[in-house]
Amino acid sequence: MKHVLFVYFSQSGQLEEIAHSIAAPFLNDSDIVVDFYEIKMVHAFPFPWDSKSFFNTFPESFRQIPEEIHPPAPKILGSNYDLILLHYQVWFLSPSIPINSFLKSNYAKQIFAKKPVVSVSGSRNMWALAQDKVKKLLIDLDSELVGNIALTDRNHNLISVVTIVDWLFSGVKRHAYGIFPLPGVSSNEIQGASMFGKTILGCLKQGSYQWMQRALVKQGAVDYRFFLVSMDQKGNKMFKVWSRIILENPKNRRRLIRFFKYYVVFAIYGISPIVYLIELIFFPILYFLKYKKERKHFQGL
C-alpha cells in the first residue's frame, strides 16, 4: 500500500481541477491511498481581484515573504507519504504567497522531509524562474524533486494577458469581450493531465523515478518557450529593483505600487514585442549560445 499526498492552493479552482485530474489514476488504484491538502490562508486573498489588491501583493509575492496559514489536519501532519505532488501557481514570477507560506512553514518541514516530490504549476505562462525558486524551497525542506509538470495558457503571450486580466478581475473563465479565447490552462489539457498521473503512478509502483521526467516531457507536460524565459529573466531583474524600492519606502507604498502597475503594462505591451523581435532575429545564434542549454534545464529537474 502506497500513500500519496496532493497539495494545492487555488483561487479559481483551476489548480484543484488539475490536481484531481492527475490524481484520477491514483484514486482508481486499490493499492494507493490518496490524501488532498488544500492550503488555507489566515488572511485570504480576494477573488475576483481588484486592481489595487492585485498589484499590492507584488512586493511580498516577489520577495517570497510568507504569511500565516491554517495548520494542515493532524492526519496529514502525522502521515508518512511515499510521494507528494505539489500544485502551485505563479504570482509575479515567484511561487504564490500561499505556496511560499506553506513551503516555509514548519508543517512543510514535517511533511516533506526526505520525500520525493513532483511539482505541478498552473500559471499564465511565465513559470520558469518560479520553478527554480520552488526547487530551492524543496532543497531547504530536504525533499527530492523527482518530476515537474508546467501547464500554461498556450495562447500568444499578449492575448493571454488580456484574457487572464478579464478572468482574475471578473472571477469567471469566459471569452473576454466576446472575441478572445478562454483564459488559463485549456480544459482539454486539464482533463488530459490524468495521463501524467498514469506515468507518475507507474514510477511510484516500480520504485524508480529515473526516466519519469523524460517521459512526462514527451507527453507534453512542460511548456518551454524561449522568449518567455527571456522575459522572465529580465522581469526578475526589474522586479528585484521595484520590490526593494517599494518595501524600503512604506510611506509611499500606494504611489509606488501605482507606478509599478504602469511599468508592468508598459513592459508587456511596449518592451516585450521589441525584445521578441530582436530575439527572433538572433534566434539561430542564441539557440546554440543559450536556448539549447535553457531548454534542458527547464524541461529537466
Ligand SMILES: Cc1cc2nc3c(=O)[nH]c(=O)nc-3n(C[C@H](O)[C@H](O)[C@H](O)COP(=O)(O)O)c2cc1C
Ligand atoms: C497576483 C497574481 C500574480 C500573477 N502573476 C503571474 C506571473 O507572474 N506569471 C504567470 O504565468 N501567471 C501569473 N498569475 C496567474 C496565476 O499563476 C494562475 O494561473 C491564476 O491565478 C489561476 O490560479 P488559481 O488556480 O489560483 O485560480 C498571477 C495571478 C495572480 C493572482
